[in-house]
Amino acid sequence: MEVEITLGGVARPGTARKNKTGTWKVYMPVVDHKKCILCMRCLHNCPEPCITSVDDKIEIDLDYCKGCGICSSVCPVDAIDMVYEEK
Amino acid sequence: MKKVVEGSVAIAHAVKTIRPDVIAAYPITPQTHIVERLSEYIADGELKSEYVRADSEFSAISILVGASATGARTFTSTSSQGLALMHEVLFNASGMRLPIVMVVANRALSAPLNIWNDQQDSISQRDSGWIQLYAEDIQEAHDLTLQAYKISEDIEVRLPSMVCMDGFILTHAYEPVDLFEDEEVQKFLPPYDPKVYLTTEDPLTFGALATPEYYTEFRYVMQQAMERAKKKIRKVFTEFKEMFNRGEESLISLYKMEDADIAIITLGSLTSTVREAVDRLRDKGIKAGVVKIISYRPFPEEEIRKSLDKVNSFIVFEKDISLGHEGAVFTDVKSVVYHMKDRPSAFGFAVGLGGRDVRESTIEKLIVECIEGRKKEGFYFGDVKRVKEILK
Amino acid sequence: MSALIIEVRIHGRGGQGSVTAAEMLAVAAFKDGMYSQAFPSFGVERRGAPVRAFLRISDRKITLKSQIYEPDYIIVQDPTLIHIDNVGEGLKKDGMAIINSDKSPEDLETDIGGIVRTIDATRLAIEILGRPITNTAMIGAFVGASGLISIDAVKEAIKERFSGEMGEKNARLAEVAFEKIKVA
Numbered sequence: 110m111e112v113e114i115t116l117g118g119v120a121r122p123g124t125a126r127k128n129k130t131g132t133w134k135v136y137m138p139v140v141d142h143k144k145c146i147l148c149m150r151c152l153h154n155c156p157e158p159c160i161t162s163v164d165d166k167i168e169i170d171l172d173y174c175k176g177c178g179i180c181s182s183v184c185p186v187d188a189i190d191m192v193y194e195e196k
Numbered sequence: 197m198k199k200v201v202e203g204s205v206a207i208a209h210a211v212k213t214i215r216p217d218v219i220a221a222y223p224i225t226p227q228t229h230i231v232e233r234l235s236e237y238i239a240d241g242e243l244k245s246e247y248v249r250a251d252s253e254f255s256a257i258s259i260l261v262g263a264s265a266t267g268a269r270t271f272t273s274t275s276s277q278g279l280a281l282m283h284e285v286l287f288n289a290s291g292m293r294l295p296i297v298m299v300v301a302n303r304a305l306s307a308p309l310n311i312w313n314d315q316q317d318s319i320s321q322r323d324s325g326w327i328q329l330y331a332e333d334i335q336e337a338h339d340l341t342l343q344a345y346k347i348s349e350d351i352e353v354r355l356p357s358m359v360c361m362d363g364f365i366l367t368h369a370y371e372p373v374d375l376f377e378d379e380e381v382q383k384f385l386p387p388y389d390p391k392v393y394l395t396t397e398d399p400l401t402f403g404a405l406a407t408p409e410y411y412t413e414f415r416y417v418m419q420q421a422m423e424r425a426k427k428k429i430r431k432v433f434t435e436f437k438e439m440f441n442r443g444e445e446s447l448i449s450l451y452k453m454e455d456a457d458i459a460i461i462t463l464g465s466l467t468s469t470v471r472e473a474v475d476r477l478r479d480k481g482i483k484a485g486v487v488k489i490i491s492y493r494p495f496p497e498e499e500i501r502k503s504l505d506k507v508n509s510f511i512v513f514e515k516d517i518s519l520g521h522e523g524a525v526f527t528d529v530k531s532v533v534y535h536m537k538d539r540p541s542a543f544g545f546a547v548g549l550g551g552r553d554v555r556e557s558t559i560e561k562l563i564v565e566c567i568e569g570r571k572k573e574g575f576y577f578g579d580v581k582r583v584k585e586i587l588k
Numbered sequence: 589m590s591a592l593i594i595e596v597r598i599h600g601r602g603g604q605g606s607v608t609a610a611e612m613l614a615v616a617a618f619k620d621g622m623y624s625q626a627f628p629s630f631g632v633e634r635r636g637a638p639v640r641a642f643l644r645i646s647d648r649k650i651t652l653k654s655q656i657y658e659p660d661y662i663i664v665q666d667p668t669l670i671h672i673d674n675v676g677e678g679l680k681k682d683g684m685a686i687i688n689s690d691k692s693p694e695d696l697e698t699d700i701g702g703i704v705r706t707i708d709a710t711r712l713a714i715e716i717l718g719r720p721i722t723n724t725a726m727i728g729a730f731v732g733a734s735g736l737i738s739i740d741a742v743k744e745a746i747k748e749r750f751s752g753e754m755g756e757k758n759a760r761l762a763e764v765a766f767e768k769i770k771v772a
Contacts, residue, residue, distance in 0.1 A: 114413050116354060117293035119392050120404040200615040200624060226630075312630055333651070365653055369627035370614045468651035551630060553655045 130157070134176025136191035140167050144188035151180035151189060198374045203334040203366040204229030206373045207273070207299050210341040212243050213381040216297075217268035220248040220259035224278040225311045226363035227301035231273055245271075253278035257285040257296075264294035265402050267393030269345070272296070275363055276303035279317045283324070289356045290325025290418065292403045295348035295388070296356040298326075299341060301363040302464070302515070304550040312551020313363040314515035315464060319492075319524050325418055327357040327425055328493040330463040334371045337361040339436065339443055340490075342381060346432045349388045353425045355418070360492075362465040362515075364551070374442070384439055422494040429491055447496035449488040452478065453503055456485030458567060459510040459540075461500070461529055463489040466513055466547070466554060473559040484563060489525070500532045509541035511566055513559065513578065515548045522575035543571060545578030552579060594736060595656045596643040598726075599675045600665035603635040605723035608749065609663070610641035613727050615745040616737045617645040625650045638673040645736065661734060663726050664688060665709070667696075676700030686730050686769070688722050705733045707769050716761040728762030732769040739766045 145167055152160040152167065159170040160180060169180070181189040201209070207230045211219075219238075221231040237243035246263075250256035253274050260270040274282065279300055289296050300318045304310040318328060329344060331337035337359060344357035361367060394400050406414050426447060434445045451471055453459065462470050467488045474484045487503050487510075489496065504510055510533075514525040521527065526544030533539045543566045548554040562578050565571050596613070600606035607628040614626035622645050629640035642656045658678045664687040669675055676699065679685060683702040687693075688709040696706060709725035724746055731737045742762050747755040 112410060112413055114406075114410060114417065116392065117291065118401075118403045118406055118414060119292075120401040122399050122401055198618075200611070200618045200626075202611070333653075362653075364630035365627070368630065369625060370611045371625050371650070372618050372623060465653045468653045471651055555654050555657070556652070 129172050130175050131170075131172040134171075134174060134194060136176045136178060137171065137194040138169050138174065138176070138178070138180055139190045139192050140169065141188045141190070142166060144186050146186055146188075148185060150183045150185065154179050154183045197377065198372050200370050200372050201334075201375070202229065202370050203337065203361065203368065204301075205233055206334050206338040206375065207341055207361070207367075208233035208237065209375050210338045211271050212237050213376040213378050214271070214342060214345055214385060215243070215269070216245050216271040218246045218248065218260065218263035218270045219272065220250050220256040220263070220270070221272050221274070222250045222253045222256050222278060224253070224275045224303075226303060226313070226367045227273045227275040227278070227299070229367060230299060230301070234271075253281040254285060257282040257289065257298075260296050261285060261289050261292065261294060264289070264296050265292065265394045265400075267388070267390035269349075269388045270294075270296045271298070273299040273301065275301045276305055276311075276317045279321060280305060283321065286321055286324040286326060286356075288403060291414065293354040293418075293421075294356060295345070295354055297341065297344045297348055298356070298358050299337070300358050300360045301367045302360055303363040310550040311363075313365055314549045314551070315360065315362070316516040316549075318358055318360045319514075319516040321358070322493055322524060325355060325422075326493065327353075327355055327422075327429075327491070329357065329359050329429075329491055330489065331359065331361045331366065332465055332467045332488060334361075334366055334369065335373050335442070336490075337366055338373055338375070339440070342376065342385060343429075343432050343436055343443075345388075346385050346435075347425060347428050350428050351389075351391060353421055353428050355421055355425060360464065365465045374440075380439070384436065426491070426494045426496070429494075444490060446499055447489075447491035447494070448499045448503065449490060450503055451486035451488070453485035453487065455483055456506075457483040457508050458563070459485055459487050459504055459507045460513065460559075460563065461487045461489065461510055461525070462513040463492060463525065464515070466515065469554050469556050470513060470559055472556040473563065476556070476560055477563060482563075482567065492525070492528075495528055495532075497532050500529060501536065504533055504536070504540055507540050509543065509566065511563060512542075512544040513547050513554075513562075514544070515546070517546045517549075517577075526575050541566075541573050543573060544575040546575070547578035549577075554579070592648055593644050593646040593650060593652065594661070595659045596645075596661040596663065596730070597656050597659040598641040598643065598663040598665065599669050599673055600639055600641070600723070601635075601669070602637045602639050604639075604665050605721060606639055606641040606665060609665075609723040609727050610643045612724075612742065612745040612749055613643050613730070613737065614645075615748065616727075616731075616741040617643075619741040619744055620737055622647055622737075623650050625652075629655070638669055640673075659683060661686065661730065662700075663730050665722050665726055667691075670696075670698050670700075676702075684733060686726065686733050688726060705729070705769060707765055709765060712761060712765055712768070716764065717757055724758040724762045725765040728765035729769040732766035739763055742766075 610626035614624035617624040693704040707729040709722035743759040
């Protein structure tokens with residue numbers, strides 16, 4: 110088998126974007142916007158980071174969310190539920 | 197232009213004519229004079245390099261890894277603990293195939309604290325994927341600095357280089373040196389063509405993750421590059437000799453080896469003292485010769501084997517020891533003679549550790565002890581006092 | 589062969605310019621068409637501490653890298669070192685010591701073997717430089733007493749090392765010491 114490698118292991122950036130890690134999740138975060146106080150703890154704690162704040166509303170990019178549940182666990186007002194995702 | 201200059205000044209001068217884009221360094225004895233002089237050139241407007249005063253040697257070499265990845269020609273210099281502190285990044289520089297050139301002013305490693313010369317610092321970095329060239333005198337150190345750039349920057353090699361010169365003995369001595377002219381260097385050394393390099397418009401990842409599926413192959417191609425470096429070193433040395441009319445054409449240099457029964461193998465400034473000893477032994481009818489190792493990595497296996505073809509024995513003199521075994525150079529040379537039919541007897545000595553002056557008479561005495569059979573084959577401390585360690 | 593090499597050891601105190609003296613002599617010898625090599629005693633230099641600097645000159649390329657144990661000449665910049673630093677150690681029997689002292693060699697109590705010459709370099713330096721920095725006087729005296737290097741080459745080397753008035757004064761100091769030790 111022949112493998113191709115680059116000099117010094119040089120790689121183009123952005124290849125991680127092609128890897129949609131959202132397919133890994135079992136539980137999916139669901140935000141209750143009425144409860145949400147926009148404290149941004151979920152946004153800052155997301156390890157991916159796939160939580161953004163758009164027009165004073167928390168949005169989770171489910172294409173890359175691995176369903177780890179950290180957002181739900183750090184939420185001070187229990188506004189994020191982890192829901193079993195039917196595939 | 198031949199002038200009497202300090203060794204460090206000769207190196208700084210050579211670097212000035214090579215015109216690196218980025219120099220990053222942290223001062224450490226006995227290397228300091230080199231980068232001091234370079235910063236003076238920059239302050240006086242004689243050199244246009246970006247000079248970064250780093251907060252440590254770890255930072256200095258890291259800065260050069262970044263700079264070199266952008267396609268810049270780079271230079272640094274260090275010694276001893278400074279080189280040890282760079283250790284981790286040395287592997288990054290070679291693995292990322294960045295042609296950084298560094299002058300090592302060889303100095304002993306602590307503890308106990310010692311600022312004087314031996315070669316434990318650079319010899320201990322022999323597995324780091326850097327080319328290592330050892331200089332016998334100031335002229336050679338000055339010349340190797342230029343040659344190192346041409347070797348390292350070649351796309352067939354693309355590995356960083358250390359030019360090793362004995363601290364104090366070469367860095368702080370004054371000798372007549374034929375110093376480079378700007379035009380000669382511009383003619384000898386083509387501009388660095390990095391092929392792939394980092395810009396803000398086109399970001400790249402250097403040394404990206406290589407899983408077990410690929411890592412072996414990366415190491416394999418580095419080993420091949422080291423093999424190609426042997427050819428490249430010979431070629432660059434030959435080109436240099438044609439243009440400057442001095443220097444060697446091989447990874448080793450031989451002295452009085454044509455009819456020698458015994459080969460004395462060494463590297464660095466020690467070679468000069470060993471030559472003197474060999475001259476005296478020749479006067480007494482002992483057919484000794486000298487094999488000087490210029491390129492320690494890549495290791496000149498073929499050359500050394502050929503040079504030892506007719507000798508009865510060889511003796512290695514080196515300024516390092518791989519504690520728990522023997523001198524690293526001694527081990528390497530022994531591995532070369534393993535396949536020989538009539539393999540010569542092997543002796544090795546650690547001398548000149550931590551700045552102990554190596555006298556010609558000491559070398560001569562040790563050689564005679566080996567020849568007369570007063571020493572068994574093996575590795576010894578060549579010049580050690582009787583010592584009693586107090587264990588309480 | 590090593591027999592053609594002249595070896596010189598310079599004794600001084602840190603800050604007296606012993607290494608610079610060795611450097612200037614190496615430059616001057618080279619100007620006179622000889623090979624030369626100068627180096628300090630490698631160590632932790634401190635102002636006032638005894639230091640040594642070394643010089644080799646030869647008509648052949650000098651390959652020797654070890655320190656100097658049996659010098660042909662010694663230069664002593666500071667007479668107080670005579671009894672502290674064993675300055676005469678290893679001096680060849682027919683070797684020469686050039687010592688900075690206001691005494692004559694006869695009055696100077698030393699056990700240095702070989703020929704002893706003295707020069708009052710401190711007084712000369714104060715007269716000409718206004719400071720007791722004796723290294724240029726001592727190298728002038730050395731070439732006067734030994735005849736190994738021309739005083740013109742020494743003066744050139746001094747002026748290359750120190751620019752302007754400083755260079756001129758030091759070159760003059762070297763020449764005065766050179767003349768003085770020749771007549772003495």
